[in-house]
Amino acid sequence: MCREIVGADALKTVTRGGRKYIVPVEGACIGCGTCANICPTQVIRIEDKETVRTISIRDEIIGIHPLERCEGCGKRFATPRFLEYIHHRTLHHPDVKEHHQYCPSCAKLFFKGKQPMPSR
Numbered sequence: 001m002c003r004e005i006v007g008a009d010a011l012k013t014v015t016r017g018g019r020k021y022i023v024p025v026e027g028a029c030i031g032c033g034t035c036a037n038i039c040p041t042q043v044i045r046i047e048d049k050e051t052v053r054t055i056s057i058r059d060e061i062i063g064i065h066p067l068e069r070c071e072g073c074g075k076r077f078a079t080p081r082f083l084e085y086i087h088h089r090t091l092h093h094p095d096v097k098e099h100h101q102y103c104p105s106c107a108k109l110f111f112k113g114k115q116p117m118p119s120r
């Protein structure tokens with residue numbers, strides 16, 4: 001997932017004692033959280049606490065990232081490295097007309113032509 005879908009290539013497999021393990025590639029994680037969201041064993045976990053996202057594998061922290069605010073509702077939702085990565089990947093895509101920093105909920109509203117609600 002990290003290599004083929006996200007493109008960050010921040011995870012690799014190593015063999016220890018005849019068993020394969022997923023381990024982090026130092027400094028490569030952009031904090032998207034995709035691996036944790038699809039991990040069937042919940043060995044990879046994501047925790048968002050106030051302004052910080054922590055990604056861990058088997059209780060070993062592999063990334064600590066600040067969280068940026070959604071420009072619609074103000075909720076903290078994504079890491080700066082992830083947002084920058086997406087911005088670069090979509091910069092020259094012919095279907096991308098504008099760039100926004102919306103959380104998934106506000107992006108849905110924006111897509112439907114409604115204005116996101118600012119947070120209180």
Ligand code: SF4
Nearest residue numbers: 002029030032033035
């Ligand atoms: S959170 Fe990090 S390790 Fe997991 S898929 Fe995203 S970039 Fe890869």
